[in-house]
Amino acid sequence: MNSMQRCLAALAHQEPDRVPLFLLATLHGARELGMPIAEYFSAAEHVVEGQLRLFRKYRGDCLYAFFYAAIEAEAWGGSTHFRADGPPACGEPVIGSASLIDRLDPPAIDDAPGLLRVIETIRRLSDFAGDRVPVIGVAISPFSLPVMQMGFAAYLDLIHDDRARFEQLMRVNEEFTVSWANAQLAAGATAICYFDPLSAASVIPPALYRQTGRRVARRTLARITGPTATHLASGRALPIMGDLADTGTLAVGVSALEDLRVLKAAAGDRVALLGNLNGVEMRRWTPVRAEAEVRRAIAGAARGGGFILSDNHGEIPWQVADQVLMAIGDAVERWGRYPLDWIPSAARAG
Amino acid sequence: MSDLPQSFLAALEELDQLRADALFRLALADRAPIEAVEQLIVPALEAIGRGWDEGRTALSQVYVAGRFCERLVSGVFPAGIEAGGERPRTAIVVLNDYHFLGKRIVSAVLRASGIAVLDYGRMDVDELVSRVAADRLEVLLISVLMLPAALQVGALTAALRARDLPVRVAVGGAPFHFDAELWREVGAHAMGRTAGDAPGIVRALLEEGR
Numbered sequence: 001m002n003s004m005q006r007c008l009a010a011l012a013h014q015e016p017d018r019v020p021l022f023l024l025a026t027l028h029g030a031r032e033l034g035m036p037i038a039e040y041f042s043a044a045e046h047v048v049e050g051q052l053r054l055f056r057k058y059r060g061d062c063l064y065a066f067f068y069a070a071i072e073a074e075a076w077g078g079s080t081h082f083r084a085d086g087p088p089a090c091g092e093p094v095i096g097s098a099s100l101i102d103r104l105d106p107p108a109i110d111d112a113p114g115l116l117r118v119i120e121t122i123r124r125l126s127d128f129a130g131d132r133v134p135v136i137g138v139a140i141s142p143f144s145l146p147v148m149q150m151g152f153a154a155y156l157d158l159i160h161d162d163r164a165r166f167e168q169l170m171r172v173n174e175e176f177t178v179s180w181a182n183a184q185l186a187a188g189a190t191a192i193c194y195f196d197p198l199s200a201a202s203v204i205p206p207a208l209y210r211q212t213g214r215r216v217a218r219r220t221l222a223r224i225t226g227p228t229a230t231h232l233a234s235g236r237a238l239p240i241m242g243d244l245a246d247t248g249t250l251a252v253g254v255s256a257l258e259d260l261r262v263l264k265a266a267a268g269d270r271v272a273l274l275g276n277l278n279g280v281e282m283r284r285w286t287p288v289r290a291e292a293e294v295r296r297a298i299a300g301a302a303r304g305g306g307f308i309l310s311d312n313h314g315e316i317p318w319q320v321a322d323q324v325l326m327a328i329g330d331a332v333e334r335w336g337r338y339p340l341d342w343i344p345s346a347a348r349a350g
Numbered sequence: 351m352s353d354l355p356q357s358f359l360a361a362l363e364e365l366d367q368l369r370a371d372a373l374f375r376l377a378l379a380d381r382a383p384i385e386a387v388e389q390l391i392v393p394a395l396e397a398i399g400r401g402w403d404e405g406r407t408a409l410s411q412v413y414v415a416g417r418f419c420e421r422l423v424s425g426v427f428p429a430g431i432e433a434g435g436e437r438p439r440t441a442i443v444v445l446n447d448y449h450f451l452g453k454r455i456v457s458a459v460l461r462a463s464g465i466a467v468l469d470y471g472r473m474d475v476d477e478l479v480s481r482v483a484a485d486r487l488e489v490l491l492i493s494v495l496m497l498p499a500a501l502q503v504g505a506l507t508a509a510l511r512a513r514d515l516p517v518r519v520a521v522g523g524a525p526f527h528f529d530a531e532l533w534r535e536v537g538a539h540a541m542g543r544t545a546g547d548a549p550g551i552v553r554a555l556l557e558e559g560r
């Protein structure tokens with residue numbers, strides 16, 4: 001099987017030849033090219049070259065066109081702080097007061113140089129990948145985006161205190177996210193990873209999610225013209241697993257803070273799982289530990305398909321060593337071949 | 351009236367601010383103000399924080415509860431609980447990070463618990479070391495969200511040791527959740543898993559240092 005067939009089988013809740021691996025390294029591309037992170041993200045050709053090198057080196061099953069979250073905030077007029085040893089961060093909020101929401105218009109993708117770099121990256125990656133390797137695009141959900149647009153505290157205040165303006169902001173953001181996701185699909189992305197950590201049960205209570213993030217996701221995903229996976233960026237998914245499946249997403253990115261066995265039981269064959277290696281802790285792993293963690297994850301959720309092995313956040317930290325990423329690839333080869341007979345039957349039943 | 355703390359907690363969890371307000375006033379009727387804070391507010395914020403750590407409550411509830419209790423307390427004690435005007439020897443800072451919600455929640459919980467704290471905003475290591483010395487701090491609370499910022503705490507504690515400053519450092523934020531060893535590795539004296547841990551940590555560190 002090639003990577004595409006492997007992923008399609010897994011997403012269809014069938015057992016492929018082996019567990020697919022999404023090794024979502026972004027910053028490591030800069031290291032491969034020996035380039036400062038800010039420079040790396042300044043041109044599509046760097047990221048294309050970086051992704052291709054990482055793909056060959058670590059033997060993952062996808063190409064990942066994610067730059068950094070703040071690139072979407074840039075489209076709205078925001079700025080980005082780069083640092084030498086980690087992911088870029090979003091600068092000052094552009095919506096300095098809630099009343100600005102009343103006059104907010106979504107930016108056009110064509111007017112945003114950062115987004116156009118991503119589109120160009122996807123185009124070139126998909127030329128390389130054909131239909132053999134999935135190219136994954138990313139869109140921050142309309143519901144999670146306001147943390148960068150207006151600041152986290154101001155956004156929580158808006159959700160709690162001004163529901164009408166909140167709805168207005170969602171209408172504007174939905175237009176943006178839909179056109180951003182569809183532009184990536186049109187450029188050749190195979191699927192869109194819909195980052196929606198604000199919906200996680202660790203960030204807002206499930207009851208509030210059902211009135212807010214879930215509605216937004218249902219409306220938005222219905223208008224995205226290709227497959228989507230919802231990523232909670234290591235926020236908790238268990239209490240809302242059924243709701244997430246109802247939004248029409250194919251897979252959910254799940255946290256290392258939750259038990260894969262329990263998550264798998266909740267997800268059943270309604271939605272696939274993506275996860276849940278702990279990226280922050282990975283910095284301290286040895287190759288032996290990496291292998292043990294891969295085994296744990298596979299034993300927890302891979303039986304019957306419906307599982308893609310990945311980190312739990314959708315981005316591997318800069319500090320994670322090469323040898324650990326290599327060890328993850330090796331361990332998937334060793335332990336990820338179906339039918340996974342090595343998993344004790346008690347674990348299988350769960 | 352022994353279930354007053356329980357009812358107060360329930361009101362906070364349900365975001366029923368009117369009822370929480372009424373219960374707090376009821377407590378004030380037969381308690382010294384500081385007792386009302388210690389018996390109602392501190393345990394409620396601790397419990398909500400614990401619930402978050404264990405996956406039962408959400409961050410937005412911790413935020414709203416902290417913000418509300420802070421307002422409740424400042425409404426009753428406009429001048430702050432620890433009147434007397436001495437400059438606090440406890441401060442909170444965001445180290446080389448651009449994420450302020452954690453600091454904001456922890457500050458609200460501390461103030462609602464009657465602990466005065468200086469707000470340093472965002473600083474880098476050198477600036478922070480100078481401020482710690484100038485303010486003769488006893489306790490420094492650091493909130494981070496990004497892993498590189500968490501790792502910088504290591505450089506900070508080394509610089510503080512090199513200058514022989516007696517300050518005790520407590521850290522918190524997502525990286526310390528995902529790697530339970532990290533706070534020791536970077537030389538902190540304590541780690542809080544949630545904002546509700548902050549008042550207990552500050553009291554214990556002040557005690558230790560004296």
Ligand code: B12
Binds near residue numbers: 088195203551
């Ligand atoms: C929601 C979320 C997002 C949202 C909003 C983020 C934001 N605040 O801007 C979006 C989608 C925008 C996002 C984007 C990114 N994210 Co994000 N995100 C999260 C998530 C799920 C919650 C983060 C959050 O803000 N929580 C709210 C704060 C207040 O929580 P907290 O810091 O834990 O604080 C609580 C306690 O820890 C405690 N506390 C905090 N400080 C202190 C201090 C003391 C002394 C004490 C006692 C207690 C205490 O009190 C608080 C309440 O109890 C976390 C994962 C997770 N499960 O936590 C990842 C996470 C923070 N993200 C991460 C990253 C890397 C990013 C990006 C850089 C990705 C990228 N390459 O673009 C961007 C940066 C965005 C930006 N602003 O520029 C990483 C950071 C660690 C790392 N790998 O370096 C995390 C931890 C995910 C992970 N597991 O790796 N993200």
